[in-house]
Amino acid sequence: MSGEWFTETLYTDYRQSLRISKVLHRERTVYQDLMIFENPCFGRVLALDGIVQTTEGDEFAYHEMLVHVPILAHGNAKRVAIIGGGDGGALEEVLKHDVERVAMVELDPAVVELSRRYLPSICGDAFDDPRAEVIFADGAAFMREADETFDVIVVDSTDPVGPSVALFEQEFYADCRARLGEAGVLVTQSGVTFMQEDEARDTYRRMKPLFADAWLYLTQVPTYGAGFMTLGWGSLSAAPRKTPLAEIERRFRAAAIETRYYTPEIHVAAFGLPGYIRALMG
Numbered sequence: 001m002s003g004e005w006f007t008e009t010l011y012t013d014y015r016q017s018l019r020i021s022k023v024l025h026r027e028r029t030v031y032q033d034l035m036i037f038e039n040p041c042f043g044r045v046l047a048l049d050g051i052v053q054t055t056e057g058d059e060f061a062y063h064e065m066l067v068h069v070p071i072l073a074h075g076n077a078k079r080v081a082i083i084g085g086g087d088g089g090a091l092e093e094v095l096k097h098d099v100e101r102v103a104m105v106e107l108d109p110a111v112v113e114l115s116r117r118y119l120p121s122i123c124g125d126a127f128d129d130p131r132a133e134v135i136f137a138d139g140a141a142f143m144r145e146a147d148e149t150f151d152v153i154v155v156d157s158t159d160p161v162g163p164s165v166a167l168f169e170q171e172f173y174a175d176c177r178a179r180l181g182e183a184g185v186l187v188t189q190s191g192v193t194f195m196q197e198d199e200a201r202d203t204y205r206r207m208k209p210l211f212a213d214a215w216l217y218l219t220q221v222p223t224y225g226a227g228f229m230t231l232g233w234g235s236l237s238a239a240p241r242k243t244p245l246a247e248i249e250r251r252f253r254a255a256a257i258e259t260r261y262y263t264p265e266i267h268v269a270a271f272g273l274p275g276y277i278r279a280l281m282g
């Protein structure tokens with residue numbers, strides 16, 4: 001942050017800055033530096049350790065693709081786990097589906113508390129939904145020790161620094177696989193590939209030996225600057241990713257969900273990768 005600008009410190013040689021029109025909250029939580037401020041373009045912005053996590057203006061491009069793609073590809077997801085996701089945006093999207101239980105495992109209670117207070121346009125009333133259980137714990141430890149099974153596991157983590165490093169390790173993906181039911185799907189946030197090549201490459205290469213189907217798919221989030229973000233994909237069956245467009249359209253109509261980024265066409269197209277990303281996958 002310098003003067004009235006918030007300057008993100010994610011990369012050494014590239015920076016994005018957002019004008020701060022008002023600081024709503026700033027504190028050092030037990031786990032991270034947390035700041036919520038207003039920006040004229042993006043509305044309210046949540047930043048952790050100097051990195052933009054989500055904004056009111058463009059969160060739909062991230063949360064809709066992180067959630068609706070695996071759930072509609074699975075086709076009958078009743079039990080869902082979210083690892084991280086303290087702002088509640090992913091939780092809100094999951095709860096739009098006919099699910100029975102959502103376990104959200106977030107490390108930092110302050111992120112949930114402050115998101116409820118300052119970001120209701122992102123989380124809505126998701127935290128009050130009786131289908132949702134919020135568990136304050138380390139997501140890696142939870143997956144290692146859990147004994148329940150999920151149809152879809154969504155990893156909505158910070159970038160791999162500090163407490164989220166374990167969420168990018170092969171051991172964690174193996175623990176997630178062990179918790180997936182038949183044709184279960186694991187998705188992860190894997191960074192902006194043009195800038196964070198290692199994140200996408202390592203995610204794919206670590207998942208590949210573990211899953212019947214491992215892949216990456218794309219979304220485009222304005223405040224995750226410098227190109228496409230990739231989301232990691234691991235499934236116990238090849239079928240979910242190959243679900244034909246007509247069937248995805250049927251499931252989307254049946255779910256009766258309103259979206260701003262997700263469409264059945266973009267769902268299918270998101271698995272088509274540019275050459276520079278295919279090259280990373282080897």
Ligand code: SAM
Pocket residue numbers: 052053054062083084085086087105106107108111137138139140156157158159163164165166167189
């Ligand atoms: N959409 C964001 C992005 O792509 O940068 C992620 C947002 S969400 C707020 C990330 C959450 O992951 C944070 O609230 C953070 O506290 C949580 N987190 C980090 N490491 C974790 C861990 N090991 N277990 C559970 N939650 C974790």
